[in-house]
Amino acid sequence: MSTPSVATTGTTSRWRALTHHHLFWPVAVLIALLLVNVPFTPDFFSVRMTDGHLYGSLVSIVLFGSPLILVAVGMTLVIATGGIDLSVGAVVAITGALTCSYISDQTDQNALSAVFLAMGIGLVAAVLCGLWNGFLVARMGIQPIIATLIIMVAGRGVAQLITDGQIITINSEPYKLIGGGYWLTLPFSIFVVAAVVAITVALTRRTALGLLVESVGGNAEASRLVGIRSRRIKIMVYMFCALCAGIAGLMISSNTSAADGNNAGLWIELDAILAVVIGGTSLLGGRFSIGGTVIGALVIQTLTTTIYTIGVPTQTNLVFKAVVVIVVCLLQSPKFRAKVFGAKGRGQATPAQAAPAADAAPKMEVSR
Amino acid sequence: MSATTKTPAAPESRTTAQASTAARLLGDRRLPVLVTAALFLAMYIAGLGRYQNYGFTEPQVFLNLFIDNGYLLVAAVGATFVIMSGGIDLSVGSVIGFTTMFTAWLVERQGLPLLLVIPLALGVGAFGGFLMGYVIHNFEIQPFIVTLAGLFLFRGLCLVISKESISISDSSVSSLAQAQASLGVGFLSIGAIVAMAVLGVAFYVLHYTRFGRRVYAIGGNEQSALLMGLPMGGTKIAVYTVSGFCSALAGLLFMLYIQSGDPLHAVGMELDAIAAVVIGGTLLTGGSGYVVGTLFGVLVLGLIKSLIQFEGTLSSWWTKIATGVLLCAFILIQRAMTARKQT
Numbered sequence: 001m002s003t004p005s006v007a008t009t010g011t012t013s014r015w016r017a018l019t020h021h022h023l024f025w026p027v028a029v030l031i032a033l034l035l036v037n038v039p040f041t042p043d044f045f046s047v048r049m050t051d052g053h054l055y056g057s058l059v060s061i062v063l064f065g066s067p068l069i070l071v072a073v074g075m076t077l078v079i080a081t082g083g084i085d086l087s088v089g090a091v092v093a094i095t096g097a098l099t100c101s102y103i104s105d106q107t108d109q110n111a112l113s114a115v116f117l118a119m120g121i122g123l124v125a126a127v128l129c130g131l132w133n134g135f136l137v138a139r140m141g142i143q144p145i146i147a148t149l150i151i152m153v154a155g156r157g158v159a160q161l162i163t164d165g166q167i168i169t170i171n172s173e174p175y176k177l178i179g180g181g182y183w184l185t186l187p188f189s190i191f192v193v194a195a196v197v198a199i200t201v202a203l204t205r206r207t208a209l210g211l212l213v214e215s216v217g218g219n220a221e222a223s224r225l226v227g228i229r230s231r232r233i234k235i236m237v238y239m240f241c242a243l244c245a246g247i248a249g250l251m252i253s254s255n256t257s258a259a260d261g262n263n264a265g266l267w268i269e270l271d272a273i274l275a276v277v278i279g280g281t282s283l284l285g286g287r288f289s290i291g292g293t294v295i296g297a298l299v300i301q302t303l304t305t306t307i308y309t310i311g312v313p314t315q316t317n318l319v320f321k322a323v324v325v326i327v328v329c330l331l332q333s334p335k336f337r338a339k340v341f342g343a344k345g346r347g348q349a350t351p352a353q354a355a356p357a358a359d360a361a362p363k364m365e366v367s368r
Numbered sequence: 369m370s371a372t373t374k375t376p377a378a379p380e381s382r383t384t385a386q387a388s389t390a391a392r393l394l395g396d397r398r399l400p401v402l403v404t405a406a407l408f409l410a411m412y413i414a415g416l417g418r419y420q421n422y423g424f425t426e427p428q429v430f431l432n433l434f435i436d437n438g439y440l441l442v443a444a445v446g447a448t449f450v451i452m453s454g455g456i457d458l459s460v461g462s463v464i465g466f467t468t469m470f471t472a473w474l475v476e477r478q479g480l481p482l483l484l485v486i487p488l489a490l491g492v493g494a495f496g497g498f499l500m501g502y503v504i505h506n507f508e509i510q511p512f513i514v515t516l517a518g519l520f521l522f523r524g525l526c527l528v529i530s531k532e533s534i535s536i537s538d539s540s541v542s543s544l545a546q547a548q549a550s551l552g553v554g555f556l557s558i559g560a561i562v563a564m565a566v567l568g569v570a571f572y573v574l575h576y577t578r579f580g581r582r583v584y585a586i587g588g589n590e591q592s593a594l595l596m597g598l599p600m601g602g603t604k605i606a607v608y609t610v611s612g613f614c615s616a617l618a619g620l621l622f623m624l625y626i627q628s629g630d631p632l633h634a635v636g637m638e639l640d641a642i643a644a645v646v647i648g649g650t651l652l653t654g655g656s657g658y659v660v661g662t663l664f665g666v667l668v669l670g671l672i673k674s675l676i677q678f679e680g681t682l683s684s685w686w687t688k689i690a691t692g693v694l695l696c697a698f699i700l701i702q703r704a705m706t707a708r709k710q711t
Contacts, residue, residue, distance in 0.1 A: 140700065140703055142700075142703055143652055145456070145652075146652050146699055147699070149639065149642065149643075150692050152639065153639055153643060153688055153695060154689050154692020154696075155692070157685040157686065157692065158689060160683075160685035161689065270516055273516070283510050283512070283513065315524070315531055315631075316524060316527070316528055318521070318523050318527065319521060319524030320524075321520045322520035322521035323521075325513065325520065326514075326517045329509045329513055329517070330507060330509070333508060334508075335506070335507050335508045339507075
């Protein structure tokens with residue numbers, strides 16, 4: 001539009017296509033945030049090898065961001081069905097509490113079988129929480145925000161009940177690997193996250209599952225009439241979200257070698273929702289972007305790291321976060337864009353919404 | 369949902385009569401409030417029976433429910449307005465925390481007189497609510513996200529003021545905190561009296577003013593309210609302003625109650641407030657409920673706490689579990705009621 005005459009129509013339209021891609025703004029924010037660090041720490045992007053491990057700011061951003069990415073990926077699918085899951089923080093606490101208390105009861109805390117069993121117990125409990133949420137939402141028809149509020153309130157109580165109000169510390173080498181260990185020079189948690197993200201993307205974009213989830217989020221009743229088992233899809237999605245939260249719980253408790261019923265995963269649900277929103281998934285449901293969510297989670301973690309590196313007092317962290325939330329939400333609001341950027345606002349809103357639907361459409365299959 | 373087509377053919381007379389009585393009972397909007405009130409009474413009587421030798425029978429134990437939960441009542445009243453209009457406010461706990469910090473800082477560190485600080489704090493809270501309402505209405509962003517940003521913002525501002533807690537030794541604060549109104553059988557603190565006054569005003573506003581009607585109308589059906597020509601924007605923004613004001617007032621009462629400012633005061637209190645509103649029988653979809661129910665919701669939550677104290681052997685986390693269980697029960701009751709209305 002106002003681009004100088006040098007630009008041909010071809011590059012303009014390509015530029016437009018780029019800026020209208022649904023990942024453009026999240027990625028732009030991420031890159032901008034990363035670049036902010038360079039004047040303060042010139043070797044910000046350098047990654048060095050020490051003791052056979054890779055160290056560097058980029059590695060640590062992914063390492064510390066892993067639990068958030070996991071929780072946010074699960075949350076994305078829940079939000080895609082038009083729901084929301086407030087209970088993930090409590091599920092993180094419950095999983096950590098169960099796993100650590102089981103391991104701490106063992107005489108040999110390094111025994112692999114015991115560690116696997118402990119993790120199994122923790123994850124099963126997490127999935128049961130998800131089943132309960134899904135049951136309330138899909139079967140009883142309760143608003144998701146309220147249904148999951150129950151476990152959000154009661155869950156921390158249960159976690160404290162399991163740990164008896166104490167912070168249980170453990171000393172288990174194999175368990176330490178998940179959240180604090182290294183494998184193939186990289187933090188092990190990166191592999192866990194990569195696996196979960198890959199499986200999720202494969203399930204939702206290579207099969208019809210993603211389309212079904214979006215369809216349920218678009219209109220649950222219509223989907224049911226078409227023959228999609230929308231209730232079952234919803235329950236599954238909540239169970240998946242809780243499972244992701246459970247894995248994140250393992251990671252957090254493993255990283256600190258302790259289970260804290262009160263503080264483990266505190267406010268992670270809010271960060272996760274934030275990551276999903278930054279990633280461009282609408283809270284109204286009906287479409288989602290796992291890639292966007294991963295980038296959103298990285299944006300949040302980078303923001304935290306940036307605040308540390310540029311020497312701003314860490315307590316202003318939350319204020320920055322609040323500003324980012326508002327800015328991102330305003331940028332995504334068609335009404336705000338219409339008011340600020342004038343008529344452009346209307347044109348911008350449509351391609352972003354049309355894009356995911358378009359790439360999902362060819363995979364449409366007739367379901368049961 | 370699928371049951372609608374089957375009902376008419378069923379054998380009539382007694383079954384339908386029973387069904388209609390049940391329907392009328394379930395359809396009565398006052399039912400949830402009555403259930404909560406009954407629950408409160410039952411719990412109180414059970415407490416009387418169980419702990420009569422430990423001083424539970426004293427009237428002061430009952431009055432302490434108001435003294436110890438006055439701030440929560442004020443916050444929950446604000447939340448009632450928002451929920452009644454079909455929205456939600458997650459910033460309540462943070463605004464409370466911020467107010468304690470803000471007032472403690474101004475009174476202790478800056479030496480401002482309390483009389484000046486109180487209106488200032490209330491103004492900041494109300495303005496915060498106004499801003500959130502403005503963004504929610506004008507840019508059509510979901511209340512959940514906007515008030516989430518408010519949660520981060522106010523909690524962050526607490527920490528910007530100071531990382532450590534500020535205890536208040538100002539004489540005007542301590543004399544206000546210790547002021548008591550004697551009721552013959554016991555006494556009430558200033559906080560409890562303010563809370564009851566707020567409840568009274570809210571009751572009047574919601575049930576007897578045009579503004580209250582609008583809040584109900586918007587919560588009931590936004591589209592219809594708009595078509596009727598109700599001032600949607602003004603009402604929505606006002607509702608969040610009320611909530612911000614109530615949160616700040618709750619913060620002042622909390623500051624009086626604890627006599628300190630701490631950046632971690634009232635973390636998660638928005639959930640207590642929402643839980644109290646839900647247990648009090650207000651529909652979370654908006655448009656239906658009574659502010660008196662919120663009072664009973666707060667009293668039930670407070671009574672759980674004091675019963676656990678009297679029990680002695682139970683730990684504080686049972687409060688959370690009991691709150692969750694109650695929340696669940698009341699949500700299911702609400703669900704049963706709304707399901708009735710739809711068919």
